[in-house]
Amino acid sequence: MELRFKCPSTRSKVMILKVKRENYKVKTIFFKGKTPNPGQYCMIWIPRKGEKPMAYSYIGRISGVSVEKIGNFTASIHALKPGDYIGVRGPCGNGFSVKKEWSEVLLVSGGVGIAPLAPLAEKLRSMGIRVKTLMGFKTSKDVFFLDRLRSKSEVVIVTEDGSLGIKGLVSEALHSEKLDQYDQVVVCGPEAMIVSCIEVLENKNFTDYQVSFSRYMKCGIGLCGHCSFGEIVTCIEGPVLSREEIMENHQDLGVFRTSSGRREIV
Missing domain, CATH: 2.40.30.10 (Translation factors)
Known part of the structure; x- marks a missing residue:
């Protein structure tokens, strides 16, 4: 490989x-x-x-x-x-793929998954690309980067307890979106949230998406295999994977290794 x-x-x-x-x-x-x-x-x-x-x-x-x-x-x-x-x-790692011909991009985050998406929003806006961000958190206390994202994108806040914004899951907010207006959807968050968002995108027949995975990366040089996603070593070939890469290794979606090397399902 x-x-x-x-x-x-x-x-x-x-x-x-x-x-x-x-x-x-x-x-x-x-x-x-x-x-x-x-x-x-x-x-x-x-x-x-x-x-x-x-x-x-x-x-x-x-x-x-x-x-x-x-x-x-x-x-x-x-x-x-x-x-x-x-x-x-x-x-x-590889970072997010960006194309200058895009007009509008939808970012979808769960929890601290907003961290790598914030600089992406800033880069997209600097290129003249419109951005909308769905930010999911458990509660209003967990929210951060809100003002930063609002300065670069249209923002929808979703909290599981309804303490701020829409009550529910960010995958449910994604389901409510009219996806045909977006050139790309970018997802980052816990793997359970990622699995739900991919299910929404696939059910809506939307294939122009990429996902940043937060797998356990023990070595960072592709040797230990803890972060593997099917045939992909995410610490080296990721952490951002295209829809094609995800579908080729879909059997590992939601299955990951812990720090001890044990395989678990989200």
Whole structure:
């Protein structure tokens, strides 16, 4: 198998320049490095804590990753302060595909899946492409990047408890959309949400979509196989997959490996 994209095998030592709180459980850390494309990720290393993949949420010579506090490693990231140092390998992966002839694109996010979609919205608008964003969260407390997205796109907020915007699931909001007005639909979020959104798109016979998968990426260089999606090694050939790639490996949709290597179904 030819691996189309590479992730640096050596990490760079970078200094945290800024830390921004996005909501009660999400913080963004900013640092200098190679400029990524929207949809790419980096491997963040913290001494004595290990290394984990994080999607870029801000793009530029000063880039950022937005991290949800869910365990020991992410708690270590939340404890970082300006002036602290971490190790970074990146940019990694392929990023989102964009075509200048597009007129309008629909972005669909679930939870922290909005992180890589925000710089994509900014890039699309800079190209003169209209953007609409469906942002799904469990509750209003979880919402972040709302003002940022509203400055670049039409935004529909969906919360599961109805505390902000439409009550329900973001896949239900997607089902209500008239998809023939869009040149492309881009999806990013938890895999259960991805499965539901793909089902909606396929049932509506809409095939012009791409999906960013958040699989467990242990090595970032295509060796361990934890992040595999059928025949695709997502840490190297993803994390963004086209509809064609997804359908060719559909048997693995919703099936993933945990950190221990055990296969589970969402």
